[in-house]
Amino acid sequence: MTRSSIAGTCIILALTACSSAPISGGESSPQASELTVFAGSSLTKGFTELGADFEAAHPGATVTFNFGPSDGLAAQIDSEGGADVFASASQTWMDDVAGKAGITGRTDFVTNELVIITPSDDPAGIGSLDDLASPGVQVVLAAEGVPVGDYAREALTNAKIDGAVLANVVSNAEDDAAVVATIISGEADAGIVYVSDVTAEVAPGVRSVEIPDDVNVIATYPIAIVDGSSNTELAQQWVHFVTTGDGQTRLVGEFGFLPAA
């Protein structure tokens, strides 16, 4: 009795241990009208809505997204494939996929800037970038290697306050979405994310503080079709849609992105 219940416990343990593994697309048999887009997590809101637009404009087409930190997505594409289109928040990880999995039709489609966010009641009194260096301020950044985390550190270095601010960092989050969640919950005093992360839904829960242009970092987002895509025609249409078509209009007009240079 006891032994079997412990064995049962072991089984439960084994089952729960694998429940958090990410599952990439492409498990079902590829259909002509299915498109799988891997995109940096800062594109979650915008691309999700564009997906519905695209499906409406292309009857029979289904767009499936895999959002996550661009570096993690690049690693998934390189080792497992499964993506028709990759949209990255940094050139670094598109270079990575270009060198390993292979890509075609690479284009820069939007740019983004950094902004400081604090909980709406601003418990630490953050009025400028320099305030992040004040002793005791609890700062959350995305981890190193994650594009928005690297950009944030670059901006801090530009402002010559990286040492003091990094000493205030209480957590290196998985991605920008995790930084936003932490700030909305009020658990930390300030975070650095993309301007586009402060969406209509997020805006009421946070307070934005601008980062001066001379130290801010411009993130350029490349998009490309991944080699081995089972549906290059639809993939091209998606890339066109977000680069120059209605998708571009909405990304820039509604979702806080800036047009590519």
Next chain:
Amino acid sequence: MLLPLLALIVRAPWSDAWSLVSSETALTALRVSVVVSLLAALLSVLLGAPLGWILARARFRGRSVLRAVVILPLVLPPVVAGIGLLAALGRRGLVGRLLYEAGIQLTFSTAGAVVAATFVSMPLVVIAVEAGLRSLDERLEDAAATLGASPGFRLRHVVLPLLRPQLVAGAILAWARALGEFGATITFAGNLQGRTQTLPLAVFEARQTDPGAAIVVSLLLVALSVGVLVAMRDRLLAR
């Protein structure tokens, strides 16, 4: 079952393995992991054993509900556990708010990582202890009682010695679970080197920048876990 493990061993960059394992990041994460998992296992026993006793011996309405609630963290997605802990113990949480006013902040602290690991590990002790007590012959306790043994004496000299295998097995399982904890920890306690970055979190972060290091640190974690489970094997078989 063995395939992922073999693949890790095959893929590991063995030539750099030692420098990767002895890197500051890995050693710091190892230290945090050992401290956090041992404390979590200890707390799990201290809190879980009495709960297991209540579930096995006390007669009251709603016992099956209590059991479900106590065991819930085991089957909950860890990230949900983390969100629940934030809502309860974060600095804006129901109880955490009061702690914060008193100068205690669990989030982003090693104590917070211990709380997250304990939350998901404790059910293993509860289950082991409850099952152990149920299979225990109550007449032994009754016999001790008729011989004039006080409840405290019966607990120390009759129940605890008989329950030892289950207690030890529960503690070791809890320790192993705490060692592998990821989701609740990163959600509730965050990810900061030297404070809350345990081995699983270090693996997750390294995966993004240095896949080779991620594999080596993974193997370090596997080695630790296997050690823990092998130590338990004899406990399971010893009757």
